[in-house]
Amino acid sequence: MTELKSVIKLMFIERKDMYISVFFGVFAGISTVAVFAISGYIVSKAALLPPLYILTIFVALLKLFTVIRAFSKYAERYYSHKATFTILSNVRTYFFTKLEGLAPSLFQRFRSGDLLARVVGDVESLQHFFLRVIYPPIVMLVVFLTTIIFTTLFSLPVALVLLTGLILTGFCIPLIFAIKQRGIQSNIRQLRAQLSTDTTEFLYGFLDLKLYRKVPLKEKALRRTSDVYIGEQKDRGKQEQLNFAVNHWVSLVTSWSVLALGAYLVSANELDGVFLAMLVLVSLTVFETATPMTEAPSYFEDARNASTRLFSIIDEAENEQERKNKNKVVDLQKAPEIECANVDFYFPGEDRPTLANVSLRLPSGSKTAIVGPSGCGKSALLHLLLKLYSPSSGTITVQGQLLADLDEDQFWENISPVLQSNHFFYGTVRDNLKLAGEHISDKEMNEVLSWVKLDHLSLGATILEKGANLSGGEQQRLAIARAILKKGSLLFLDEPTSSVDPITEQRVMNKLFTQAKGSTVVLISHKLTGLEQMDQIIVMDKGTIIETGTYPELIKRKGYFYQMKQIEKSVFL
Numbered sequence: 288m289t290e291l292k293s294v295i296k297l298m299f300i301e302r303k304d305m306y307i308s309v310f311f312g313v314f315a316g317i318s319t320v321a322v323f324a325i326s327g328y329i330v331s332k333a334a335l336l337p338p339l340y341i342l343t344i345f346v347a348l349l350k351l352f353t354v355i356r357a358f359s360k361y362a363e364r365y366y367s368h369k370a371t372f373t374i375l376s377n378v379r380t381y382f383f384t385k386l387e388g389l390a391p392s393l394f395q396r397f398r399s400g401d402l403l404a405r406v407v408g409d410v411e412s413l414q415h416f417f418l419r420v421i422y423p424p425i426v427m428l429v430v431f432l433t434t435i436i437f438t439t440l441f442s443l444p445v446a447l448v449l450l451t452g453l454i455l456t457g458f459c460i461p462l463i464f465a466i467k468q469r470g471i472q473s474n475i476r477q478l479r480a481q482l483s484t485d486t487t488e489f490l491y492g493f494l495d496l497k498l499y500r501k502v503p504l505k506e507k508a509l510r511r512t513s514d515v516y517i518g519e520q521k522d523r524g525k526q527e528q529l530n531f532a533v534n535h536w537v538s539l540v541t542s543w544s545v546l547a548l549g550a551y552l553v554s555a556n557e558l559d560g561v562f563l564a565m566l567v568l569v570s571l572t573v574f575e576t577a578t579p580m581t582e583a584p585s586y587f588e589d590a591r592n593a594s595t596r597l598f599s600i601i602d603e604a605e606n607e608q609e610r611k612n613k614n615k616v617v618d619l620q621k622a623p624e625i626e627c628a629n630v631d632f633y634f635p636g637e638d639r640p641t642l643a644n645v646s647l648r649l650p651s652g653s654k655t656a657i658v659g660p661s662g663c664g665k666s667a668l669l670h671l672l673l674k675l676y677s678p679s680s681g682t683i684t685v686q687g688q689l690l691a692d693l694d695e696d697q698f699w700e701n702i703s704p705v706l707q708s709n710h711f712f713y714g715t716v717r718d719n720l721k722l723a724g725e726h727i728s729d730k731e732m733n734e735v736l737s738w739v740k741l742d743h744l745s746l747g748a749t750i751l752e753k754g755a756n757l758s759g760g761e762q763q764r765l766a767i768a769r770a771i772l773k774k775g776s777l778l779f780l781d782e783p784t785s786s787v788d789p790i791t792e793q794r795v796m797n798k799l800f801t802q803a804k805g806s807t808v809v810l811i812s813h814k815l816t817g818l819e820q821m822d823q824i825i826v827m828d829k830g831t832i833i834e835t836g837t838y839p840e841l842i843k844r845k846g847y848f849y850q851m852k853q854i855e856k857s858v859f860l
C-alpha cells in the first residue's frame with residue numbers, strides 16, 4: 288500500500304465529490320434493498336388479505352424508495368465520475384510538473400516508448416483507483432451492515448448467514464484472487480511498456496531497418512511480445528471471470544441458505560412467515576453491492592503497479608527539482624560574461640569524465656569558437672553552459688552569479704540556441720518560428736527567412752513532424768532563423784551549418800554575426816575556416832582545454848590548432 292500513498296494523497300486534494308458520491312452510493316444501495324424488502328413484504332402480506340390502507344401505505348413506501356433509488360443512482364454516477372476525472376487531472380498535472388524537472392536527462396534514464404507507456408497508460412490506470420478500488424468496499428460495507436442490522440430485527444440466525452456471505456464475497460474471495468492476480472498484473476504492465484518501447488523504436492528506425500532489410504526480423508520480435516502480452520491479458524480476463532463466477536455462486540448459496548433457514552424457523556415458529564419472502568429478497572439484492580468487489584483486486588494491482596512505475600520517476604525528479612529550484616536573477620538584457628572554473632563533468636552513470644578541469648572566460652559581447660576532435664566534449668561543455676546539466680565539480684558563473692543558482696526560465700529566456708539536432712513540430716513554418724516569441728510579426732519572420740536563404744519557404748508552408756520534409760541544411764537554417772528571431776543576449780551555436788554548402792554557410796554566418804553584434808557568442812565548429820573573426824578560439828581534446836587564443840596567436844604558436852589547420856588545408860586542396 289506504500290506505493291499508493293502518493294496517489295491517495297492526490298486523491299484527497301479535492302475530496303468533496305468523493306464524499307458526495309459515497310453518500311449517494313450508500314443511499315442507492317440501501318434504497319435498492321428497501322425496494323425489494325417492501326416488495327417481498329407486500330406479496331406475503333397481500334396473501335393474508337389485510338386492510339387496504341396497510342397495502343396502500345406499503346405501495347406508497349415502495350414508490351418513494353424507487354424514486355430515491357433512481358435519484359441516488361444518478362447522483363452517485365455523476366459525482367463518482369466527476370471525482371474520478373478530477374483525480375485523473377490532478378495526477379496528470381502533478382506528474383507532468385514533476386517530469387519537467389527531469390529534463391533533459393530523462394532520455395538518459397528511460398527509453399521513449401517506456402516513458403510514453405508511463406505518461407499515458409500508467410497515469411490513466413490510476414483513474415480507476417477511487418471508482419473501482421476505494422469506493423466499492425466502503426459502499427458495500429455500509430449497505431451490508433445496515434441490512435444485517437435490519438435483519439436482526441426479524442431473525443438473528445438469518446443475519447448471521449448474511450454476515451458470513453458478506454465476509455466471503457466481500458473479503459475472503461477478493462483477497463484470494465488479489466494474491467493470484469499479483470504476478471499477472473505486474474507482467475502485463477512490463478509487457479505493455481516493452482511493447483510500447485519496441486514499437487516506438489521500430490517506427491523511429493523504420494527506414495534504416497528497411498534499408499538493412501531487417502524489418503521482418505523486428506516484426507517477428509514485436510509480434511512475439513504482442514502475443515505474450517495478449518496471452519497475459521487473456522489470463523487476467525479468465526481470473527476476473529472466475530472471481531466473478533465464484534463470488535456470484537457464493538451469494539446465491541447464501542440466499543438459498545437464507546431461504547432454507549427461514550423456512551425452518553417459520554416451521555419452528557421462530558419467525559413470522561410473512562417476513563420470509565422479504566428476507567430472501569433482501570439477501571438476493573444486498574449481494575449486488577458486492578459484485579464490484581470482483582473487479583477490485585485486478586484494479587488494485589493495476590493501480591499499485593502503475594503507481595510504483597510512475598512515482599519511481601517522480602522520486603528522482605524531486606531530487607532534481609531541488610537542484611533546479613533556484614530563483615536568483617541576473618540582468619541579461621546586456622550580453623553577460625561567463626566564467627568556468629575547474630569544471631569536471633561526468634554523464635549520469637558514467638565512470639569516465641567527459642570534461643576535466645575546464646576553465647575559461649567568455650567576456651561580455653565576445654565571440655568564442657570551440658574546436659577539437661569529435662567526442663572531445665564540446666557539446667557537453669555547451670550543455671553545461673546552457674544549464675541543461677550541472678558540473679560534477681567546479682563552478683560556472685554568469686555575471687559573477689553561480690549559474691546553478693539562477694532562475695532557469697529567466698536564463699533561458701535570454702538564450703538563442705542552435706543545437707546539433709533541433710526539433711521541428713508538425714505545423715507551419717510560422718508555428719515553428721513563433722517558438723521564438725508569440726509577438727513576432729510575419730514581416731520580421733519573412734525578413735529573417737531571407738537572411739538564412741529560405742525565401743522559398745512561405746510562412747504558411749507545412750512542416751512535417753521533426754522537419755521531415757526539409758533537407759538537413761534547411762533544417763539548420765530554419766533553426767538559425769528561430770535563434771535570430773529570439774534575439775537572446777547569449778548565442779549558443781553547436782555546428783549550426785554542418786550540412787549547409789560553403790557559399791550559403793558563409794552568407795548565413797555573416798548575417799548571423801552581424802545580428803548578434805553585442806551578444807556573447809559561443810560557436811562549436813569542426814571547420815576551421817572563418818574563425819579569423821572570432822575573439823578567441825578554445826581548442827579541446829579528450830575533455831580538456833589544450834589551447835586558447837586568437838586565430839593569429841594559435842597559428843603563430845604552431846601547436847594543435849595549427850596542425851589541425853594544416854591537415855584541413857591538405858584535405859581540401
Ligand SMILES: Nc1ncnc2c1ncn2[C@@H]1O[C@H](COP(=O)(O)OP(=O)(O)OP(=O)(O)O)[C@@H](O)[C@H]1O
Pocket residue numbers: 395634635637641659660661662663664665666667668
Ligand atoms: N548522454 C550521454 N551519456 C554518456 N556519454 C555521453 C552522452 N553524450 C555524449 N557522451 C560522451 O561524451 C563524450 C563527449 O561528447 P560530446 O557530444 O560532448 O562530444 P563533441 O566534442 O561535441 O563531439 P562531436 O564533435 O562529434 O559532436 C563522448 O565520448 C560521448 O561518447
